[in-house]
Amino acid sequence: MVAPTPVSALLHAVAVVKAGVFTVLKVAVYVFGIDLLGTLAATTWLAWVAAATIILVLWSLFKKTTSKRGSRTLL
The missing domain is CATH 1.20.5 (Single alpha-helices involved in coiled-coils or other helix-helix interfaces)
Structure with missing residues (x-):
């Protein structure tokens, strides 16, 4: 990623890290279903x-x- 340091830090902190959390959550919902995840x-x-x-x-x-x-x- 080529950007000035503040922009690079913002992109890494917000876009990259948070996208991983939401991706794992969406995959878990698609694989296991929302009903099963709610009853755990x-x-x-x-x-x-x-x-x-x-x-x-x-x-x-x-x-x-x-x-x-x-x-x-x-x-």
Whole structure:
């Protein structure tokens, strides 16, 4: 991929990585069917893991401080 660094990073972060997640999901729906995927016990477990991951990442984000001022920032 030939592009300036910010554009290349954006394309890689959004287009390439996210496309893989959606492709795996679509293939799973086509192969197994939406009814089977909805009745799996793993969906509840997966939802809890996703929620815990979101909470842990937000907690670590709010805990992070900048080195210049020591103030709490989101980015």
